[in-house]
Amino acid sequence: MIVLTLMNSTGKKYFKRSLDSLLEIFEFTNDFFLKNNIPEPNKFAVDLSIEEIFTNMIKYQPESNDDIEIIILCDNKSLKIQLICTDVKHFDVTNIPDVNTKAPLEERKVGGLGLYIVNKLMDKIDYSYENQSCRITLTKILET
């Protein structure tokens, strides 16, 4: 199971390991933003970062059938978004690959951009693994 959680306010929900969950995830973040009056300019970065981590969990940790938990914690200054997956092997999905964004078209490789962009959009990314569970924590200082 993957779980998703969002002033001094918390939102938390579980999502099936499927790309079809993305719509529900974005509805969840939308509700959280509205209920907590979080400035809209932050939503694109939050949605994109959650999607990239969520899809990487599905792709690179397929051994689990558990849902993924997403938790959003909010205070006045920042958001912390945690994605937690259980019954998985250790795999640091935040291990950011090098992407040469200055390479000419013929040298550019398709793929690998997701985590690179998350690293640009979020102010901090943390990974931890314990008892066959991994937890990715994204921190974003809120833009007004």
Added chain:
Amino acid sequence: MFDIKIDENKAIKLSGRLDASQVNKANEVFKLISETTIIDFQELEYISSAGMGIFLAVQKRLSESGHSLKLKNLSKHVNDIFHYAGFDRIFEIE
């Protein structure tokens, strides 16, 4: 939701949200592109790396025959992530 349409000038208009779950739908249209084509982002609210990967793959394919995608009307958010990805170096963006 995501939608993709071809207008009377053969420009491709995107709308909604192009996330990973919509990639197959986008590919059904993009795989048919064989010449220089304008992509209008006016109504596209969101794109993730899955969608960006489609653009990169098509641009690489078209470049082999001297053609390209030309991107226009990107929102600020989309423009920012395209810049982070270096897409402003490999696409003509209006």
